[in-house]
Amino acid sequence: MKTGLLLFQSITSSALRSGRPTGTVRQFTRKSSSVNHARTGAAFLASAAAAGVGLVGANRADAPATLAMCSNDESRGVSPTAVAAVTIQRKSIDELDKNPEHNPLLPFPESSLRYDTYNGVTIDITTLTATKETAPSKDAFDDMLGKALDIWKLEKRKGIWIKIPTSHSHLIASATQHGFDFQHAEPGYCVLTKWLPKGSASRLPNGPTHQVGIGALVIHPVTGKMLAVQERSGPAAKHKLWKMPTGLTDPGEDVAVAAVRELKEETGLDCVFDRIICFRQSHGGLFNRSDMFFVCLCKLAPKYEEMLKQGGEIELLPQEEEILMAEFIDMQDYAEQSLWKESPLYKEMNGAMLRAARKGIDYSSSGDDEDESHGFIEKNLPVGFRPGSNAIYVSSKL
Numbered sequence: 058m059k060t061g062l063l064l065f066q067s068i069t070s071s072a073l074r075s076g077r078p079t080g081t082v083r084q085f086t087r088k089s090s091s092v093n094h095a096r097t098g099a100a101f102l103a104s105a106a107a108a109g110v111g112l113v114g115a116n117r118a119d120a121p122a123t124l125a126m127c128s129n130d131e132s133r134g135v136s137p138t139a140v141a142a143v144t145i146q147r148k149s150i151d152e153l154d155k156n157p158e159h160n161p162l163l164p165f166p167e168s169s170l171r172y173d174t175y176n177g178v179t180i181d182i183t184t185l186t187a188t189k190e191t192a193p194s195k196d197a198f199d200d201m202l203g204k205a206l207d208i209w210k211l212e213k214r215k216g217i218w219i220k221i222p223t224s225h226s227h228l229i230a231s232a233t234q235h236g237f238d239f240q241h242a243e244p245g246y247c248v249l250t251k252w253l254p255k256g257s258a259s260r261l262p263n264g265p266t267h268q269v270g271i272g273a274l275v276i277h278p279v280t281g282k283m284l285a286v287q288e289r290s291g292p293a294a295k296h297k298l299w300k301m302p303t304g305l306t307d308p309g310e311d312v313a314v315a316a317v318r319e320l321k322e323e324t325g326l327d328c329v330f331d332r333i334i335c336f337r338q339s340h341g342g343l344f345n346r347s348d349m350f351f352v353c354l355c356k357l358a359p360k361y362e363e364m365l366k367q368g369g370e371i372e373l374l375p376q377e378e379e380i381l382m383a384e385f386i387d388m389q390d391y392a393e394q395s396l397w398k399e400s401p402l403y404k405e406m407n408g409a410m411l412r413a414a415r416k417g418i419d420y421s422s423s424g425d426d427e428d429e430s431h432g433f434i435e436k437n438l439p440v441g442f443r444p445g446s447n448a449i450y451v452s453s454k455l
Contacts, residue, residue, distance in 0.1 A: 163208055164201035177216035178209060182225050183246075192225050199231040206235060210253055216261045217253060222246045240264050268342075270350045272303045273316045275328060276414050277371070278362050282385035283414065284373075286323055289381045296396055299386060301352075311448040313435045316353035324383045325374030327358040332432035333450055335409045337402070352406060354413050354432060388414055 159167040169184040180202075185192065193201065209217060219232055223245055237249040241264035252259035275284040285299040293300050304319040306312060313330035320328045331354040340347045361371050373383040391397075392407040413432065433450035440447055 160208060160212075162204075164204050173216075175216060176214055177218065178214055179218040179220065180205075182219065182221045182228060185225075192228070195227055195231050198228045199234065202231060202235050206251075206253070214253055216259075217251045219249045220246055221249065265346075267347045267349055269306045269312065269315075270303060270348060271306065271312055271316045271319060272301045272350065272352045273320050273328070273355050274301055274334065274352060274410050274413065275320065275326070275355050275357060276388075277385045278357060279365055280385060281388075281414070283388045283391060283410075284320075284324065284326070285384060285386045285391055286375065286380050287382045289379055294381070298394060298396055299391055311435070311437070312351050312353065312450070313448060316351075316355055320355060323376045323380050325372070327360070328355040329358060330435060331356050332413075332434045332453055334413045334432050335406060337406065352410060 156167070156170070156172050159170075163170070165180060166185070169181050171179040171181065173179070182192075192198075206217070217237075218240070219237060221228055221232070226247075229247070229249070232249050235251065237251045240248045240250045240261070242248070250259075250261050252261055273284075276282070277284070284301065286302055287297065287299055288294045302319050302323040304315065304322070306315040307318075310318075312333065316330055317328050320326050334352045334354050336349060336351040338347065338349055342348055357371070364371070371385075375381070375383040388411055392404075392411060397403045397407055432453050434453045435448050435450055437446050437448045439445070
């Protein structure tokens with residue numbers, strides 16, 4: 058579970074954190090459960106989780122090779138950490154197949170430069186030296202950067218990006234003195250940009266703008282009650298609010314996978330993603346960031362249905378660090394909680410959940426029932442023109 062991202066969070070927008078570049082949605086990394094409480098106000102962590110931070114579907118000009126379209130392009134079942142590692146190495150869609158011939162007058166080695174299809178250049182400082190002790194001095198870097206910018210202006214380059222690791226942070230001041238400004242920051246590094254063309258506004262993408270969260274609706278196959286939890290801390294705990302399990306997606310993690318993972322973490326249940334019921338976008342969170350929140354309908358794994366047929370009970374295992382209680386409760390009682398009733402937004406969301414529960418949780422259904430509830434089902438499909446696959450969510454009625 059990601060502490061701070063609750064179904065309640067759009068009311069208490071302080072739970073929101075930073076996201077990804079304009080026109081995109083960015084995800085946040087997950088720490089172990091023992092440190093999840095430190096998530097509120099945590100440092101930026103990129104959606105594609107790579108040296109690059111991915112711009113999923115970004116079409117803004119001059120997005121560099123490391124800031125290219127690289128959402129969840131690896132095969133399903135790969136851990137978020139592994140996806141991040143692969144993403145760092147993979148050539149992005151915006152990166153040139155082959156760098157132009159290296160200009161010998163450039164003070165930076167060819168290995169530290171990456172060129173993109175928008176006529177931009179990325180300088181990766183991590184490739185210059187292995188340690189701070191052998192990194193160029195501030196004065197030396199200042200001179201190198203000045204010479205490179207002069208050459209790139211003559212070559213009519215546009216967006217220039219610099220990735221500076223924490224170990225080389227003494228070089229940041231030199232970059233800002235040359236007109237660079239911060240694009241985004243992550244644990245371990247920051248990225249600065251500069252737009253070279255004179256007389257035209259910068260077309261470089263903004264820094265991260267969104268985070269992605271999920272809420273998981275699970276219905277008991279016999280009683281029809283919904284799975285709900287009460288948290289030990291946070292705004293929902295203050296109101297003793299029953300809520301569905303919620304959390305943030307991991308880097309490189311699909312919404313469907315995140316919903317199943319959060320259910321397992323918070324309640325110990327094995328579940329299967331069914332569909333997205335609805336989603337909500339909110340703004341004005343921490344540092345004025347925005348949030349995308351997906352309400353996912355999930356079904357219990359088949360083993361539970363067999364267990365119930367044999368007279369067994371479904372055992373709930375609340376996550377000790379964050380979850381005070383986990384129970385199956387009546388959906389109408391859930392929707393009638395005073396805080397929900399005061400909110401037109403959550404009355405609408407809860408109404409969608411109630412309709413989905415009434416129409417779409419027949420565990421014996423073949424899936425072709427005309428009255429099956431609307432929603433967005435997941436399809437994980439190959440990209441085709443480059444390695445990897447993406448999840449696409451389409452209307453169940455189309």
